[in-house]
Amino acid sequence: MMGGHHAVSGAAAWLAITTNVNLGSVNLGFGLFEMTRWETLAGAIICAGAAMLPDADHHSATIARSLPPVSNLVTRMISAVSGGHRNGTHSLLGILGFALFAWIVDKWAVATESWGVVYPGAAVFAVLLISFAVKTMKFMPAILCWIIAVAGAGFVGMNAPDERSWFFLAVLLGAAVHILGDMLTVGGVNWLWPIKIRAPRWFRKLPVIGGSWKANGRVAIPVLGATGSNAEWVLASALTSYVVVALLVA
Ligand SMILES: [Zn+2]
Known part of the structure; x- marks a missing residue:
């Protein structure tokens, strides 16, 4: 899946679980989590950025080019640790790693006189995530x-300190949505990395479903076809419309 499409699916997933707005008789969200309007909005953009994170294993991905030269260096390091593109960062372990990282940086609290308790680690991580998300909107001027x-x-x-769970949740959901998105393309993903369960030869020879479980252990439900296909564009356009409507109504 392309970077911008990952970002918009992250925002859409966030709005789907946090908003509870009705448009006529159509329910636009599941409202699973109580959020203030600002948490809904900030969460949508953090989740959009987090939905780009798994591609930090790829030195030419959008996020590698977000803040050069730091971003190039970081993506090279992550790629080395996670075994290259679409491996470690595209697995349950990867989701856990990103969520754990968000949780740890969020633990760094500093008491200040004028602003009360502030969270510098979470703020820096947020700048990164938001710049990933905004970077995908190519029309956006740099100053904005x-x-x-x-x-x-x-x-x-x-x-506020008692309302911080949304940050962790947005990072977790964003990373998970990314991997789901890639699973819908032909390449597929290995959720269980580093465990590799290879598809037996007889399975791969089956008609229709044979391609869904691969010799390299990845699984795919390739309804979108190849990355950047027309089907992917159609889905991304639908999700973008959903995000715009949900944001307007929320
Ligand atoms: Zn990916």
Whole structure:
């Protein structure tokens, strides 16, 4: 899946679980989590950025080019640790790693006189995630990218201590949605990495479903075809419309 499409599916997933707005008789969200309006909005953009994170294993992905030269270096390191593209970061272990990282940076709390308790680690991580998400909107001028990133990070850094679970949740959901998205393309993913359960030869020879479980252990439900296919564009357009409507109504 392409970077921008991952980002929009992250935002859509976040709005689906946190909003509970009705458009006529159509329910636009499941409202599983109680959020303030600002948490809904900030969560959508953090989740969109987190939905780009698994491709940090790929040195030419959108996020590698987000903040050069730091981003190039970081993506090379992550790629080395996670065994290359679509391996470690595209697995349950990867989701856990990203969520754990969000949880750890969020533990760094500093008491200040004028602003109360602030969260510098979470704020810096938020700048990164937001810049990934905004970077996918190519029409966005750089100055506006910075304003959005700083405003979002300010919100993450100063959000009340008893209301912080949404940040962790947004990172977790974003990473999971990314992997789901890639599973819908022909390449597929190995959720169980580093465990590799190879498809037996007889399975791979089966008609229709034979390609869904591969010799390299990856599984795919390739309804979108190859990355960047027309089907992927159609899905991304539908998700974008959903995000716009849900944001407007919420
Ligand atoms: Zn990916």
